[in-house]
Amino acid sequence: MPNEIAFYLIAALTVAFAVAAMSLRHLIHCALCAAAAFAGLAMIYLQLDAEFVGFAQLLVYVGAIAILIVFAVLLTRGDEVRPGSSQSSPSWMTGVAVAVLVLAAIAIPVLSSPSLQRKAPSAVVAPVKRIGEQLMSRYVLPLEMIGILLTGALLGAVVIAMRDEPEVELPARWPAARSAEPEEAMSLP
Amino acid sequence: MNTPLSHYLVFSALLFGIGFAGAVARRSAILVLIGIELMLNAANLNFIAFWRYGPHAEALTGVMFVLFSIAIAAAEAAVGLALVIAIYRQRKTAQVDCLDTLKG
Numbered sequence: 473m474p475n476e477i478a479f480y481l482i483a484a485l486t487v488a489f490a491v492a493a494m495s496l497r498h499l500i501h502c503a504l505c506a507a508a509a510f511a512g513l514a515m516i517y518l519q520l521d522a523e524f525v526g527f528a529q530l531l532v533y534v535g536a537i538a539i540l541i542v543f544a545v546l547l548t549r550g551d552e553v554r555p556g557s558s559q560s561s562p563s564w565m566t567g568v569a570v571a572v573l574v575l576a577a578i579a580i581p582v583l584s585s586p587s588l589q590r591k592a593p594s595a596v597v598a599p600v601k602r603i604g605e606q607l608m609s610r611y612v613l614p615l616e617m618i619g620i621l622l623t624g625a626l627l628g629a630v631v632i633a634m635r636d637e638p639e640v641e642l643p644a645r646w647p648a649a650r651s652a653e654p655e656e657a658m659s660l661p
Numbered sequence: 662m663n664t665p666l667s668h669y670l671v672f673s674a675l676l677f678g679i680g681f682a683g684a685v686a687r688r689s690a691i692l693v694l695i696g697i698e699l700m701l702n703a704a705n706l707n708f709i710a711f712w713r714y715g716p717h718a719e720a721l722t723g724v725m726f727v728l729f730s731i732a733i734a735a736a737e738a739a740v741g742l743a744l745v746i747a748i749y750r751q752r753k754t755a756q757v758d759c760l761d762t763l764k765g
Binding site: 490513516522524525529540572575578585589592622626 | 663664665666667668669670671672674675676677678679680681682683685686687688689691692694695696698699702705706709710712713714716718721723724725727728729731732733734735736737738739740742743744745746747749750755757758
């Protein structure tokens with residue numbers, strides 16, 4: 473019984489935080505509410521006996537992605553706090569209506585399906601040792617692919633976000649270039 | 662564990678709907694990304710719930726899928742936020758309805 477109460481409590485809190493994350497005016501508040509919603513989801517994973525996934529969710533989402541979002545909000549400041557400017561797109565009513573339709577299209581069949589009303593089988597164990605063994609045996613190829621993908625994605629993120637250096641350094645290092653265009657090199661700061 | 666599986670699925674559908682509404686209705690590109698992350702999380706929750714309530718929990722398939730999905734979500738968030746920052750540097754705005762041309 474306490475397990476169910478915990479689920480409904482955490483689920484209600486998580487939904488409330490998700491709504492706040494999508495509807496608050498200041499982006500910083502949105503980012504923090506999203507972090508809280510991710511933490512609530514991690515608790516739901518723990519409640520579902522998936523401990524490793526719960527802690528991975530906490531580490532990756534609350535620890536890394538939320539911080540990344542906060543940094544992105546801080547780095548793109550200036551255009552969202554203008555008073556009078558709308559926070560939502562002009563056709564937001566259509567978007568919300570489509571979202572409600574999607575929600576109904578998922579929730580009504582789920583609630584009316586008798587096979588989905590079943591209770592959980594008792595005592596599922598997912599020890600970290602078994603997860604590690606599976607990752608090193610059956611899922612070793614996907615694991616390597618994820619490693620390659622993460623390396624590529626993070627290098628790509630650095631390259632995309634890197635500021636293009638102004639080409640003032642070039643004439644100093646290359647004497648030929650400096651002699652070719654001396655006045656341009658002097659005029660640049 | 663007397664909660665029926667459908668309650669988890671409805672909870673995940675709620676999260677998906679909220680994320681979807683935010684992704685299509687807000688103007689800030691960062692909020693669109695947060696909405697996409699919420700939708701991804703809803704899908705992850707479905708995987709975990711079906712794994713927990715399924716007959717072959719010892720195969721750990723749902724757990725594995727969610728682990729890989731979290732890794733992909735991390736890569737997606739890093740690249741997406743880097744794109745937002747790069748676009749902001751060029752255009753001085755991160756509102757998606759102002760970004761209607763590809764040419765810099």
